[in-house]
Amino acid sequence: MKEDTLITSVGRRPEDFHGVVNTPVYRCSTVLFPTLESYLGRGKNRFDNVTYGIHGTPTTYTFEEAMAALEDGYRSVSVPSGLAAVTAALMSFLEAGDHVLMVDSVYGPTRTFCDGLLKRQGVETTYYDPAIGAGIGELMRPETAVVFCESPGSMTFEMQDIPAIAAAARERGAKVLMDNTWATPVFFKAFEHGVDVSIHACTKYVAGHSDVLLGAITCANEEDWLRVRTTVSELGICPGTEEVYLATRGLRTMKVRLNHQQESGLAVARWLEQRPEVARMLHPALPGDPGHALWKRDFKGASSLFAIVLHPCSRQAVAAMLDGLELFGIGSSWGGFESLIIPADPEGQRTATTWNGPGPCIRLHIGLEAVEDLIADLEKGFQRLNAA
Ligand SMILES: Cc1ncc(COP(=O)(O)O)c(C=O)c1O
Incomplete structure (x- = not known):
């Protein structure tokens, strides 16, 4: 399927919604179960089924399916803002004692998060020149768990050699996380270039109408996705479904x-x-x-x-x-x-x-x-x- 067709059709299931073209806004906290047994078994597949509002609804599943398909990734996790996508992704792959390599041209609040909460949690950040390319290998330590990229930087637009950085990171067992908001999944296929986790402020071009705050974290494989999905669940954050609906609508165009x-x-x-x-x-x-x-x-x-x-x-x-x-x-x-x-x-x-x-x-x-x-x-x- 060509991308233009994919972007208009992916995730839609009108047959499930009385023929309605767009997956409706599901407003829910409580979900009711028909029997005690089904209630007690709700923990199984809780990220695929509708078991409680925070874990996902048909509205969020449609959006996440569309983002993952466009990006050619495994699965996506939606969160309440682009910044939440950055911070939740970082927290998913870092723990006390770890080291993160962060591009110097990064979006300001990402830097603030590294210098603030991550530091307080015992994670050390080293900033690197966006032009570093394969030289990133020299900055890596045994405890370097994440290399974070933003290409181009969203204030000063320096490009990064993502494949060279990803190759060096992979060799040393670190994950490559990228803020891919500028290019969107349409203009940069992150996973084809070695990225492990692609982060989007869907607030921008995806929603496209300056009236929505939303983020998405897309992973290349199941293991990474489960890690991110579990972290987001542990943090207790979920996007409002009205926002997700609007972003899905924006995504189509x-x-x-x-x-x-x-x-x-x-x-x-x-x-x-x-x-x-x-x-x-x-x-x-x-x-x-x-x-x-x-x-x-x-x-x-x-x-x-x-x-x-x-x-x-x-x-x-x-x-x-x-x-x-x-x-x-x-x-x-x-x-x-x-x-x-x-x-x-x-x-x-x-x-x-x-x-x-x-x-x-x-x-x-x-x-x-x-x-x-x-x-x-x-x-x-x-x-x-x-x-x-
Ligand atoms: C590159 C980049 N990443 C993330 C964000 C954060 O997005 P949000 O405003 O949805 O938190 C922004 C917002 O300006 C951004 O420019």
């Missing part, structure tokens, strides 16, 4: 949106690349990007999140540009239908590498608006920046 946003994102990026105010583009799909060769080798496409580095200019000048934008909202997150813009501040977020600007770094998310309108909005923004 994700590829169409992604293909469109890829083209719009590249069109805006190519225009920005020519601007005299822009010192550097941070977009792996542009041929001049240092990560372009890796992106071309391993990825099937690029989403519409990227950044620019301006020539040195004042904070007031950046504020004059951003404050007056009509189509770009100033706000966190990305992957929705609407364009967003925020300052990225890599300086405060690095410990293994140093960030050399030269000027302010600005992250853009390109939505589904007309490219001409977005460019006109940015052009007026540059006029304000230059006048400030």
